[in-house]
Amino acid sequence: MTKTAAARLTAAGATLALAGALGVTALWTHDAHAATGSATGFATQNGGTTGGAGGETVRATTGTQIHAALCDRAASDTPIVIEVEGTINHGNTSKVSGSSCNTADDVIELKEISNVTLVGIGAGALFDQLGIHIRDSSNIIIQNVHVRNVKKSGSPTSNGGDAIGMEKDVSNVWVDHVTLEASGGEDDGYDALFDMKNNTRYVTLSYSILRNSGRGGLVGSSDSDTGNGPVTYHHNLYQNIDSRAPLLRAGTAHTYNNHFVGITKSGINSRVGAQVKVDHNYFEDSKDVLGTFYTDKGGDWEVDGNIFDNVTWSSPGSDNNPAGPNPTSTTTVAIPYSYDLDDASCVPNLLAATAGANKGNQVSDGSCTPQNPDPTDPTEPTPDPEPTDPEPTDPPTGTNLSIGAGSDGSSKASGTSYGDVRDGDMSSFWSPSGSTGRISVKWGSDTTVSSINVREAADAVGNIGSWRVVNNDTGAVLATGSGAGVITFPATTLRKINFEITGSTGTPKVAELETYGG
Structure with a gap:
């Protein structure tokens, strides 16, 4: 049960000495946390992803406090939930040392740790020009945070230019209801929004917004980096992205109920033997949203129930194999978990209400209707209207509104x-x-x-x-x-x-x- 404000003040006083010893302002601890719902997709496999469930909850308003919370644990695998509110930036994010952490200046460093939840609360958590780096870690949940304008060149720089980057022996990560954005491409100093490299496995990205970037994200840093995945992308909005939405080098991926709009160069790029199930997505006002691009090392795809709305396709070539203009499956991808599937036609409006940070962490149960996860008073979804058989011989009267529409x-x-x-x-x-x-x-x-x-x-x-x-x-x-x-x-x-x-x-x-x- 969540403590009262008075109890929180008592807890805050108990941690003041610790905060002073670490050279940071006070941390607030309490028992309950704002993380909601349970992991979905491939993050449910390999033992599942629970983050810091069951551990202490700590509140942080600076990046240094986030690092201090990690470093103060009894061990690097002691469960912890870190609730974040406010703007996290270079001015308030410094390295903190300890036996249960391995942090660094100017980046949120989740390195050589496990069993951690990082969740935005209250007025929101904004990581401004500051990336989140996950390395040699497992069982991580990141929920309800906004990461913007992380640069790899220019000033200031952080995390190699990735909003969220995972590399080297990472497993079981669930990233949910986050907003990841840049303000341009590589020439403007930015890299990717969501990258997986060097043995990063069992990852799910859900109900998130990725926008205004040259690169959405990749799985595998090179053609030899083939040990990544499986990964699930579901109920995400990819908006105004040049390419890599995502780029897949080997491995298995499942993309369902995503909305892709304004993809200018290429979208789902399946390469080097990758297999991806492309399932009830809505592709709109975009180019080459599925295929193998910029290489002759092809991948495969299974397509089902997608909508292609004003999508253009380039001509095939030696290094270009678009799936369209009439995409058909080239493989069958086995999905080991159950999932609720929305009809593609409702995906744009559904995601407008649910995807991204500070949207209340709402989800869909497959009925195209936003709802709160784990509701305390669940109700049955509104059923579809009873089927009717139209009468073809009795046309309506009046003006046909379709003329001129x-x-x-x-x-x-x-x-x-x-x-x-x-x-x-x-x-x-x-x-x-x-x-x-x-x-x-x-x-x-x-x-x-x-x-x-x-x-x-x-x-x-x-x-x-x-x-x-x-x-x-x-x-x-x-x-x-x-x-x-x-x-x-x-x-x-x-x-x-x-x-x-x-x-x-x-x-x-x-x-x-x-x-x-x-």
């Missing part, structure tokens, strides 16, 4: 176009590249819609099987059912509506996706 989708078969579903012409149509897919109508301002009319091409009537109608703005399911025709639902104000075909009896061909107001 925009449209996009998950994929399109050769010779078809997203725009064909809103041109009023039954002789043209959109068809997905496979048996399922998404077609959407979108507007530049709020628009109220209460029904849609799905009209199949004449030679494909009856091919559409099961479907969902989804409010793209919120991820809410408006209706489910089977077969084409008129679909009604409560009037909803939105900017983009999705018609998702989840099953078919033949190649779907949507000639018109008409939309109507209330």
Whole structure:
């Protein structure tokens, strides 16, 4: 149970002598901590990742205090939770010595230690131009912190320019709900946001934001550094990244329910025999988001349920093997853990509400709805609406709002176009590249819609099987059912509506996706 403020003051007094001996300001200790949830993905394997659970909780407002908390433990593996609040920078981060630590100036050094949780609390923990370095360590949790503008050249420098860098015999690390960002690429003095090197294994990065950097991160520092992984990346936003989102040299990776937007050069780069399962991600306004790039030493991928929204692909070459424009699997990747999988169509809005530091550490249970981890009063998720069978012979009246609107989708078969579903012409149509897919109508301002009319091409009537109608703005399911025709639902104000075909009896061909107001 968390101590009262009076009890915390007593605990603070008990540690004042220690803080003075270390040459730092006082640390505050108490029993409970703000870390929430449990590790996910590959961090659950190899014995699991629990961080400092069960150990003392210490509060720190400077980098030196973080180092002091590590050094004051009875041993380098004594569990500890370090709650951080405030700005950690070069001016307040110095080396502290002790038998249970190995720290350094101007970097948060988690070296030769284990069983540690570092978690942001209160108004937030900002690591400003100061990186977090994990080396020769295990069972580490980093949660709810913001790391920005860590440089490898210029001034000041820290951690080789990595926001979070792991190297040399690191295992079982869970990094969750963090924001990692730079203000440019290598020419501007920055390196990567999230790197794994030299035997770094069983890592999960979840519900985090990686943005405004030339390099997202890599697994393996060179073609000979092949002993890293497995690693899970899930529910992360990669935004305005040039490349390495991530770069994988050998090993196994699982990327699911991530949102990639503004990838300018290359995204998931599977090389040197790497195997990656690319699972229900949303790729948007990006280039070459999956493949093998800049080398002839190829890797493989398994793709399932992804959405490619305005993604461009370069031409294949001797050192360039993009997976698109119609990505198909080249391998099968076994995933040893269970996980809740959100539909790709709701990922952008879901992550806008949950990913990054200072968002309340909210997660999804696979229903596309943000929720607090380990809720004290759990409730059943709202079920999808009861399936309905539309009536194709009774079209709605009024103005077809699709005329003059925009449209996009998950994929399109050769010779078809997203725009064909809103041109009023039954002789043209959109068809997905496979048996399922998404077609959407979108507007530049709020628009109220209460029904849609799905009209199949004449030679494909009856091919559409099961479907969902989804409010793209919120991820809410408006209706489910089977077969084409008129679909009604409560009037909803939105900017983009999705018609998702989840099953078919033949190649779907949507000639018109008409939309109507209330």
